[in-house]
Amino acid sequence: MSPTEKPSLNLLQRLWLSEAIRLREEQAGPLEDGEANRRARAAGGNLAARIQARALLLAERDGLLLALRHWQQGARLALATLLLLALLSGGGLAVAALGDGQRPVNVFWALGSLLGLDLLLLLGWGLGLLLGGDNASALGRLWLWLSDKLARDARSAQLAPALLLLLQRARLGRWGLGVLVHGLWLLALLAALLSLLALLATRRYGFIWESTILGGDTFIALTQALGALPGLLGFALPDAELIRASGAGALTSEAARHGWAAWLLGVLLVYGLLPRLLLMLLCLWRWRRGGARLVLDTRLPGYDLLRERLLPGSERLGVCDAAPAATTQEPAAAGPQGSEGALLVAVELDERRLWPPSLPAGVGDAGVIDSREQRQRLLEQLSRFPPARLLVACDPRRSPDRGSLALLGELARSAGATRIWLLPAPPGEALDAARLADWHDALALLQLPHGDAAPLTWLETGHD
Structure with missing residues (x-):
């Protein structure tokens, strides 16, 4: 199955995966499911449908599928x-x-x-x-x-x-x-x-x-x-x-x-x-x-614990979910179909850096993401209105830690096409060559295109 091909499962297979995930969490503890929960909530449906969507996402991520x-x-x-x-x-x-x-x-x-x-x-x-x-x-x-x-x-x-x-x-x-x-x-x-x-x-x-x-x-x-x-x-x-x-x-x-x-x-x-x-x-x-009459028993303890995370009493922005355990070895999948528009977002920028740059007409600015609440709010918004093109600006003076790379992977899966802009050092400073190499290696493993020049033409028109 290619990375862009969505798995086609029948009812029995979807319930089977849900039950396998439940048993796995009972034996080994809860899985890191922040992104899976967010995408399952965005998919909508009742609790059973969201549990199945979550199980499919976790099964794809962890190799269970x-x-x-x-x-x-x-x-x-x-x-x-x-x-x-x-x-x-x-x-x-x-x-x-x-x-x-x-x-x-x-x-x-x-x-x-x-x-x-x-x-x-x-x-x-x-x-x-x-x-x-x-x-x-x-x-x-x-x-x-x-x-x-x-x-x-x-x-x-x-x-x-x-x-x-x-x-x-x-x-x-x-x-x-x-x-x-x-x-x-x-x-x-x-x-x-x-x-x-x-x-x-x-x-x-x-x-x-x-x-x-x-x-x-x-x-x-x-x-x-x-x-x-x-x-x-x-x-x-x-x-x-x-x-x-x-x-x-x-x-x-x-x-x-x-x-x-x-x-x-x-x-x-x-x-x-x-x-x-x-x-x-x-x-x-x-x-x-x-x-033909198979249903998911949502009264089971393992499923009942997911009720508040997948079907909260009020669908508000910034719901706290467990942070996803992404790894630099996991490539970012292709984004959703039917997306439109262009968006620029920056991740953890120094306050001294002037932001945002001058943007072409029709390109939106999502600001700077510094906190977990901002990240969740943006991801919830992108799950509802995915952009066709997303440019993520990163400061390569910071180390490419697992949390940042996990966020980049989630953002890439929420847009039709994604590029990473590794910002140049401010005047009078220089980038650390070893740290910059770490960024290049990590982004290559994520299969995300990146560069140190602002691809604003691509962001505006879709080509260079």
Whole structure:
């Protein structure tokens, strides 16, 4: 994403970042958020909208937005890994169920191999749903763990917990992970069905049933009960005589082979694939329906503390916010679109210096910024009426401390284009070469154009 490109996030991603910022501040203390709060207030909206705007600004500044993209890439890689494992597992189930064709296939052992684990886990998921649980299944936890490992970004530590908390609070976790779990099982069972078809089409299998304590009537009733629903879909059902005869040994007739093969495929389709497909569609429907109604719970303590800073009782100039912790390594981003006009402002000038200079017509003078209140007042004004061109005059006899450079970065982000005017020394004085070099280095890191000559022509016309 280029520096001038604004990130496009959906509702879930915006709330996700807000929750991650909240968890980070709970664990490590409040962040320096003066500029983020000011810009969020200028964006307007209710408290939830301002919290989201603040979270996005802090995430851009601190690299959390990039960490989110890395986490999502890791999540996609983890999903691809699980999909591949599901395909291989489904093929393995089919091979384990039928064997190599050298010995007869026990139909109920084969059915247990294909559907036993699936039905047990499906029963556990249903019980958890009935009991109101919203915990991640083993597959869901595996996916989250793989996503964290594949993201390879230390800044993403709060992302997975924030996502789980957000979804659990909205009771969406079970449906989101349900789509994942049922989708993976559906893929595995589909791979098993296709593998069964391939094996049955290329090998000759004989089918039997065996029991020491159960009689033939029991197997006849069980086989016909399981085959009733597949029979409604057109799958063949072995008759009672064929079922009874298969208890003595594998029948060699083609009709017997076809009947048992169709029964096995039908039972796998009806009791394996169809339930998973229907449940996946149900979870997907609930996920989309709930996702459209996601809201930020502003009653949480971490958000409630932001109420006075983001939605003060009276919107007055000079509201005191924490000073932003800017760093000379952070470039100043491009300014807002739709700005107009030109403005000159000076930062911490010596009282003996004559100010302002003679300005061209149409260029405004914002005076000299010396105090924190003046700085906040100017920034609030620029957030409402950003100039197209901003010239900032600085005295290079002062050291380029972090606070001054942070102010320059904020001013640059509040104007369409910004230049820094490093004022010459007063008559009879000379600039310190080392300190001037420090200014040049700091402004170069901020990517702000600068010079020692007054660019008044540029300020008036927009070109030199």
